[in-house]
Amino acid sequence: MELNKKKAVVLVSGGLDSTTVLALAKNQNYEIYAITFDYGQRHNYELEAAKKVCSHFEVKKHIIFKIDLRQFGGSALTSETPVPLDRNESSISSSGIPITYVPARNTVFMSIALAWAETLKAYHIFIGVNAVDYSGYPDCRPEFIESFQKTANLATKEGTEKNSFTIETPLINLTKKEIIQKGLSLGVDYKMTTTCYSPPAPFKACGRCDACQLRLKGFKEANVNDPIQYERNNIS
């Protein structure tokens, strides 16, 4: 019964985690509305990867939503500050949060996804946040997600009318190794994805930034070759 398929909004960045989430949602037979944010990131291979992934998984609709967070500054991912390579003290603030943190990014992205979800009457919003093998961003923690979900239901007409929204975070307690294994079991080709914060060339990863190192560690632990190209891929 195609008409009665449950709808889901899925945040897709073109990275390893969100691609795995998309595969999971597809596998659970949701009708998928994918949203990717063009927020002034330093390079747009991410957007290309997101398009590829959404086309591969035959989503019902894919929106690239433009929102210029660069006008606020405050992050190495959207400003001219260099992205730190080879994890060291200077890239981490006193609380352990790295300078690649984008202020309130997940709150902004999830709010916009919620606006779309309410319009669609899609009560499931999927996001690939992870609180195990992650960079220490506050907006990836379970307590943040739980609080956002509560806020989302208080904020909206649909929430008020008792069709509660749920924020689905199927990866939140998995290691990177487990995420990769899950994705592979669902047939994900990770060659489509991009992870690097600072790609030295289109579709080539540096192998040194925090994101590359977490990814490489995951593939190593899963005992699988990472199909993407690296400039350097020994883990420090």
Add this chain to the structure above:
Amino acid sequence: MELNKKKAVVLVSGGLDSTTVLALAKNQNYEIYAITFDYGQRHNYELEAAKKVCSHFEVKKHIIFKIDLRQFGGSALTSETPVPLDRNESSISSSGIPITYVPARNTVFMSIALAWAETLKAYHIFIGVNAVDYSGYPDCRPEFIESFQKTANLATKEGTEKNSFTIETPLINLTKKEIIQKGLSLGVDYKMTTTCYSPPAPFKACGRCDACQLRLKGFKEANVNDPIQYERNNIS
């Protein structure tokens, strides 16, 4: 000590409520960073009014933030659905929420304000929501604001590092009459503001939409003339 002035981010729409909030924040000696959203509303007199108001109150910085919520649809304020005039059944959904509600609008706007506030280290975010003489939007209720504040502190690096954000809603429990009296006592000239959902001509209000009727009722109860021009101003 100009250097030690507390910073505040103030959401300014160009309407009566947010202008009063701006006057209040100014009166409390905050250094003000004002943000106005260009979200695809049907007419942009609002943006003109917001600029006028921010210039009058000599804010430190005023950003007009573009975010296209029209691509989602779902509201009479951003789509081609006519705005209802003369409050009637058909303009209200089963929960009492009118069709001028924009899905998750305040959540989206407050999240973006939070991103800017975190970058600025401005721990006070002012918004002119009101839960007395209002249109019944769920994202104006105290329980929503409280939940959003909690989410904001869990979401952010600054919140995590113990510099808690507060969402300041000085109008939340006031009647429209009291809001107007408060503003007048602070010298606000309400001629600068715009309220109408469906202005028949630039800077002229219809006098019939829900927003106009709430405004007119407030001025009537405060026993003060509303200085803006109306096409029709008898309250039904």
